[in-house]
Amino acid sequence: MSDATQFSSFRFEVNAAVAHIVLNRSDKRNCLVREFWYDLPQAVKLAERLPEVRCILLRAEGKMFSSGIDLAVLQGLTAMGDGLELARKADHLRRTVLSLQDAISALEETRLPVIAAIQGACIGGALDVVCAADIRLAESATAFTPLEMDFGFVPDLGTVQRLTANLPSAVVADWLMDCRTVSGDEAKHLGFVSRVVADAGELESMAVALAERIAARSPVAIMGAKEVMKFTKEHGVKASLRYTATWQSSVFPGDDVANCLKAKQTGGAPSHENMADDRPLYGKEDTLQQ
Structure with missing residues (x-):
């Protein structure tokens, strides 16, 4: 990669007019730590402001795209506002959820096209993240699993809204309410991903080539x-x-x-x-x- 800058929760690099946001904590299953929610919109803003960048590629190192939101973050949300009066606690939690939503929405709202290359597994909050991409690529066996219902709450960072906007409501209800795992092949059949390949190496090559072709156009x-x-x-x-x-x-x-x-x-x-x-x-x- 030709250029790089430092974010604590992922690697940010620019090459051939493509900004690469690379989840690089494979030893932690690329979980989305607290810093991720600040870093992501900042990285998107940086990519937008660099005149040479024309596309964003979101990808991950290791066998898994992401296990979703870090459990420490989730536990922090459940304890948020302890000691506050009930209405104030609710307001504090609401504003926090809105800020997490905004972090993901940065991918959707940027003028730059965003490609997500998703290997292995994409779980919980990571599914919220890739829902905001413009183009999703996956392995045939990639496992897309919403887990929020198993933790007793509604997916609140965009999965419900973005899936409902693009897929039949019965398909979305079956997927989310049963916390069902959808494979890359099924996701392509549903129209959630546009292309699938056999393995992670081929996935990265295809994603980089696609991003660079898009970046070469007007x-x-x-x-x-x-x-x-x-x-x-x-x-x-x-x-x-x-x-x-x-x-x-x-x-x-x-x-x-x-x-x-x-x-x-x-x-x-x-x-x-x-x-x-x-x-x-x-x-x-x-x-x-x-």
Whole structure:
């Protein structure tokens, strides 16, 4: 990898215009520790502000993608606000859950496309995380298991909402209420993942290649496609068609379309300018440390 910066709960690297967020605590089954919930949105913001980054790839080291939220974090949530008056305890817990939701939603809300490569097992809170990705890739035998019901509470970080928005409600109810394990093959059949492969090595190679192909295309077009897809979900087809016409009128006259047409004519590969460097807007520059 060409560049790296430090986060305590995962590794962040940039290579070939792709920001890699790599869960690297395989000895702890890549559980989502307390620091993860702060680090994740910060890493997404950093990726957005780096002009050379055009795609985010979320992946993990080891045999398992993630065992989900660290039990110490979960135990802390159950004890949160002890000693507070009941209404104040409830408010404190609600605001904490909202902050955890926001951490995951950063993946969905970023203008950058997000790919999740999921091997081995994806359990509980980790399922919430990958639900927020734009593209999910998996091994055939990857086990997707929601466990929240077994702990006596509703999945509250986005799995219910994002699955319900994209899959039939009966499928979601059967999956979540029974805490059922869905394999990578079944997840592809359901439409939850777009591609499956036989093993983890092939999965990583496929994910990196896909991310780099996406990153090589016009960032204006790729980010625009994600924006229009989100708008369509929120506002419907008719409103989105009108929105897309307005979007396209501002983009089509730019250099990227002309560069692509020229490349088609000459048989070459188009080259696209990076997006603007947003770092000066935030008071200090974010830098990647070797």
